[in-house]
Amino acid sequence: MNRWENIQLTHENRLAPRAYFFSYDSVAQARTFARETSSLFLPLSGQWNFHFFDHPLQVPEAFTSELMADWGHITVPAMWQMEGHGKLQYTDEGFPFPIDVPFVPSDNPTGAYQRIFTLSDGWQGKQTLIKFDGVETYFEVYVNGQYVGFSKGSRLTAEFDISAMVKTGDNLLCVRVMQWADSTYVEDQDMWWSAGIFRDVYLIGKQLTHINDFTVRTDFDEAYCDATLSCEVVLENLAASPVVTTLEYTLFDGERVVHSSAIDHLAIEKLTSASFAFTVEQPQQWSAESPYLYHLVMTLKDANGNVLEVVPQRVGFRDIKVRDGLFWINNRYVMLHGVNRHDNDHRKGRAVGMDRVEKDLQLMKQHNINSVRTAHYPNDPRFYELCDIYGLFVMAETDVESHGFANVGDISRITDDPQWEKVYVERIVRHIHAQKNHPSIIIWSLGNESGYGCNIRAMYHAAKALDDTRLVHYEEDRDAEVVDIISTMYTRVPLMNEFGEYPHPKPRIICEYAHAMGNGPGGLTEYQNVFYKHDCIQGHYVWEWCDHGIQAQDDHGNVWYKFGGDYGDYPNNYNFCLDGLIYSDQTPGPGLKEYKQVIAPVKIHARDLTRGELKVENKLWFTTLDDYTLHAEVRAEGETLATQQIKLRDVAPNSEAPLQITLPQLDAREAFLNITVTKDSRTRYSEAGHSIATYQFPLKENTAQPVPFAPNNARPLTLEDDRLSCTVRGYNFAITFSKMSGKPTSWQVNGESLLTREPKINFFKPMIDNHKQEYEGLWQPNHLQIMQEHLRDFAVEQSEGEVLIISRTVIAPPVFDFGMRCTYIWRIAADGQVNVALSGERYGDYPHIIPCIGFTMGINGEYDQVAYYGRGPGENYADSQQANIIDIWRSTVDAMFENYPFPQNNGNRQHVRWTALTNRHGNGLLVVPQRPINFSAWHYT
Template identity: 45%
Template sequence: MKGRSYFHSYATKEDALTFERGNSPWFRLLNGTWKFAYADNPANAPDGFDQEHYDDSGWDRVEVPGMWQLQGYGKPHYTDLHYPFPVNPPYLPSDNPTGCYRKSFNIPQKWDGRQIVLRFEGVDSAFHVWVNGQEVGYSQGSRLPSEFDITSFVHLGGNVLAVRVVQWSDGSYMEDQDMWWLSGIFRDVSLFARPKVQIRDFTVRTTLTDDMTHGSLSIKACVGNLLPETAIGYTLNAQLLDGTGDAVIGLMKEDNVTVSGGTEQAVELRLDVPNPRLWSAEDPQLYRLVLSLTGPDGQAVEIVPQRVGFRQIEVKDGNFYVNGVAIMLQGVNRHDHHPELGRIAPYETMLQDVLLMKRHNINAVRTAHYPNDPRFYDLCDEYGLYVMDEADLETHGFEPLGNISRISDDPEWKEAYIDRVERMVERDKNHPSIIFWSLGNESGFGCNFMAMADWCRANDPTRLIHYEEDRELKAVDVCSTMYSSIEKLTAIAEEEAYTKPHLICEYAHAMGNGPGGLTEYQATFRKHKRLQGGFVWEWIDHGLKMESADGKSYYAYGGDFGDVPNNSNFCLDGLVFPDRTPSPGLLEYKKVIEPVETEAVDLDRGLLAITNLYDFISLDGLELIWSVYGDGKLLDSGSMALPYVPAKGKAAIELPLAARARTIGAYADCQLTLSYCLNKDVPWAKRGHEVGTAQFRLPSRAASAPKDATAKEPVTCAVSGHELTVAGSQFELRFDLLKGTIRSWQYEGTDVIAEGKGPKLSFWRAPIDNDMYIVEEWRKAHLDKLQCRVERVEWDQTSASSLTVRAAVRIAPPVHDYGFRCTYLYTISGNGEVRIEVDGAPDGPGTLPRMLPRIGLRMELPGSLHRVNWYGRGPGESYSDSKRANAIGLYQASVDELYTPYPYPQDNGNRTDVAWVSLTNVRGIGLLAQGQPKLEFSAHRYAPEDFEQAKHHSELAPRETITLHLDYRQNGLGSNSCGPAQLEPYALKAEPFRFAFAITPYNKEMISPIALANKGAVMAK
């Protein structure tokens, strides 16, 4: 059947306004358990399975919607780029996995005399349909709907539906998206009982005057007559209601609609709406439209509801505008994905996605790279998300063969290309959330894309056309790029020859630990008028939940099913984990795109300036909650209503801090923390939900650290062989004079380091996914195989309460002639404190890598020291180019809680800008490390080599010891798994370095974390 908009018809207005399809007596869902037989190709499908009385009693059962590879037939296959079959368009392999389905269904008496429509929302990749043994039709286009008129094939009572699905079709050449190859009936299957005279389709459009104060609603309906005789005297009514109640905004109708037998009649209705409430992602105001077709007798034939949003899209002066405003897109790319169901997206899962996006300040979605489940767009309309709706089209597999445009510029494929965009537009055309039609992804360019764009403009001139690979901007309304660097974006923005607005449809590749550099991207968007944001790649990790032989669950990726070729874990590249737990990257993105910007004007007086970064709404929906912490202790707090700040406006606020300045000044480190929260419930979050934050260090008047009386306690030392023993009243420390390292350390009889695992320089980290390309350079340079040559170790007791040990070493890899010449200087004081000063520099004629993974100390502690307190950024992990989401404060956690469970193990759990960190056992005894002034740290029950060797989280086995890294610096994250490398300020270069830490045995019962914060902050200052 010809494509149409997605809607349901009802018997009454009351039922229609629920928008619940289950309330329609003319709708039936055929989802559930179906009979199933699997064959290796269509020819081997069971003979006669399509016949009505075929004996399927011995067949298996599967669930529909469902992917047959996830129900025990065949295997999932993941590729990002390559076709998994021989490339010879339009032909496919003879071995073409085939699924045969059978389902019994009932046609009730009340459906007698109506048109019966069978609808499939999505079948991968092509399928034939039979009803009661009679062939109905064929369709392809996996993520597109297909409808069949089965009226002449069914009868009242029981009927049998048979479907044969093939994994590969010529359409597969157009469906080479970066995702799992999975097959079957994976979206809803349903029946519609339509009246013979019906609203076959309709198109809703809104226009606004230039000043946005007056709207016009246009409804172009198509009334069809399936009867042989002419339908006379029908009336099409349209009623526009407000968004919540039943207030009537306007009425329209067309009387005496006459439709000849077997034809369709176009009917157009218009309504002027003064001062309409406008739809935007920030304020998604919706009206409700009720279309009623009544017969000559005045009785309703059918009633169709539709949500309507008044909004207008246009391009002018180098920008695209929504409702007269050049908006900023803060979006994500989203696939339909579920960790257990594959490409099936239950309604609850889609709702969860939308709520998570709204709660993390995301305002836009690109449906990468195909139309999503149709109900997803209803959610975007209702909750407010701008949508770039993308056609089910990608031919990426031709790129490695030398001509990615191979079929895109082949006129023989023209109709197939147009079909992809036509069915998408017809299905989704009435959604106000959709502001772009995207013609596809990574398919080169050619005559077929021009034909697609021409069709779009002829049939829907109200939205913008996007396609990233139209590099000469022949067909599109906006310029688009992928993974452009900051420098490239700046050059584009400043290029006078470009007159079209620019967005970046994929950036900040969120694979594994990352992305880094989001702050700089957002600053660049805001700086240049022509840049209007973009879409992070991507929303969710596409891991498939599996269970290992020993019963541990894990998330599978490419290659885990013996699928060759594959792109390994490249499908694990989302801002949320497969179970939709937000990753640290999502929390950072939320912070970077928050809608309120805060500047300090005069902190002594509590004066601040706030800027509203929303495009449309004021800050009236927010309240400010503030607190002041002194060295981790809450000193003061309060809340206040914000002044009226319109969209893009700025205002001054004053906090009551001046009267408390004396109290605040008594602390070494005072932090003013601001939280902007919802002041009332909204559809996507409860009152109190935090949408933005800010933090400022208040002026401090604490001059110096208090004198440490225990520092003068005496120390004794003794040498036995190659071992130096240093002891105080509460500690004993043994040095290995051959290795220049601490061999053991006891405090009050408790071991505070593991035997032989004292601090040593470390330059390696378990590679993160965004190290994908630099790690090849690191391994070639054998940075993961560094060896240490001790050149000399000297010690000297400088006083009765102090002793120093100096070790000169050269750290270098095998094979190469470069290295690092380094010196450790240990100063041991009577209170047990060991100050470690380290300096080093590259050495030798060899060429070092452009960047280093890390520079710091690695040590191992007894597993019992699992309680962690620190003063620095938290509570979550942070890295130099991804830390804004974590505020300075006093935090505590277990070692296990410091771990971030990336599905593909890699470096994780780092904390930055740390003044001090302690690890203690249940009795409060352990170690305290203080930065001089700051450090980074991570602590795990796993070593870096464990993360590196494991391919799944389930393969990690906790060690008996805790690996503690105290870092001078760690390389930034970047997004170089697909995007740019680390920005220059965050790249750890192979240059001379010098740092110092103070490590002290520690009893938490003797000095509290708050007191530690005071002391550590003073030292840092």
């Protein structure tokens, strides 16, 4: 049996998992945490020789011992499909080959990698390790013609000892990678199928006597005042005889030494354990709001006092406990406002650089997100370091998903098969060992959408045996048989409320909800109201963070994004990979802006607006509001009447306080109180004055009498009537109505043409991605997308000072006997105003909702300057409007368009009191509805 199809062989010669850390030459160097400065670190990323094969047997036998000079090159890290080799394929959960466990296609795409690395004399006499941070899927390693070993587990680190195979000078490194393996059956996540060495490769040098592993733990006293830092260290001696060493350890707070001590006369034989612990008085506590980090530095010295290595570790004082059905972090109640994050780069696929990772985390922090789930696999080890630094609570998920078995009605097939236990358990063990020292990680997740069974139970027990300081999550343990948190996904608001009304004995989260595909998500406010209502619902994670589109350019240089099927891949799940709060290029979408407002940690509530009385609510869990300022502005129809700033002080975490605003004298105009809350200090992720939330409160309705529109030189209307049309003429305008459709076909003002398409009542609109179910189940079968309109009656009435055009139509789909009987009444006044009254009555049997009730018209493209008095400045809808406020906004038709990568409805503005479309000279069309409307302006139909 092939090794890549044998579930009993998960690796060969891979070293036991251990914490992710590096050794340095001095304390000062170690405290930079810059691994590239260490003399014991050699990066191997960069240009490699590469050749792609359709079958593993096509790789030449000489590949492992001879440099293939005629091969091409590839950048490492990279997915080879992104470099032009093989084919990308996107599926949500389906395996792209026949299910035949544990076998995979014999035509197994294979990449053969080679590179030369050079070792200096300084590497002599040291242990030399090679480490792969991520290789998809199965890979074998050869050095100087000798077989090193193999590994599975694409998103887990793999480390090999190559000391016996390397030499001073040039060395040949060869890696054979196969896209498919038995492990593919547990790596079926919702993303592009791709392969290659997609994370860093590097060499680590170790003295023969060194620190092999360590585990740091922090525990607080009952008062959460003082803490104990303890560390279990595993030391290794590769020399032939025991070695006596000294292990020094120092805890730094900036440049201040908090504690320093040593373990003397430490004799090491092979693997030897040692430990130390000490008390830290009143340490700064780590949280996502205040990610305070200390530096623990361990120095190993030989018997003569010579430094063997210096190992640093960032330490955050943080614990997590479960009490009374809730979890508590540092003895504080916490709610996790989270997102699910996949690794994806719009140019490189899953080979994601750390600059992009860091920008992701900055954007999360800027948008009030305090938690991230690593859906659905371990990230680059440096990701967790950045979460420690920036302050994000992490649900660290391991690399297990067997979702494809759901397609054959047997999702638990291998999850409940004891033969697969080793595969499952090994993955969580490797994951925990590698990332166990990060304060940001508060939850281990056993995987995603793999059913339930004996292997999940075994994973849980293995996880708790290794680490009993964190919670363990797995959504499909829906009865919480073993896990510490009960979890669901895509649970609707009423059921979430019911869960809150009848709490489970264990804390609850919703690990996926509010699917952010395309124009969405909606309903975030309704969800959040339920979350805040029930303390037992302690976390929520929007699906998902980023679109997975792959950037492409057409012949004209226009950028677009590919999705399932665009590479000729079949089967595929089409555009289901475009489901992020940010676009593929990391541009924030409307959904992220809405989420930011909904989860804003500072809430402002109205108490008595007539007196300017408000209430501020602090939804931070660890931090007062001393670093925040409230900016108040009273606006009346585009004009600022008053401003005020209030420094928010002494508002304790998870509490509220009264606020008093001084209001000006208001006139007859509609007026609003707008409030922005900003953070005063500069942070790693934002400048001083960064806005975290915006609120608006209505102060007064408009009580002014409308100003009559009275252009100069108005004169009596004339009516020109013929067989096909009638035209109404005034001083500077003319409107022609068709007697075949009953609608205006031409509208000219001062010789300029306004119309390009007849105005009409509309009962359909472009779909959005999340309407797919309604479209396919209700609207498309009933042909609502191709409704026809037919004129039934047309009449003209003229009286002093105005002309009435009345048309009656039927709007209905073909095939069926239901529809709408509609009436248009056009009232044209001598001053140029046109009043349109629309009414309708349904007939026939259609009991379902219809997509919309609206009115559309085509306007000459030169009228592309937009002004409106309504909710803006961004697009907004009834279920997604918290991030926008009512005011007078000016824009362009281009800017009103939200360019979703998959075309769909966009750019809506709500609560519009009036809107104007003008040309650059200020001439155009002013629309004033009788009551506020929704409005959008597109260049496209």
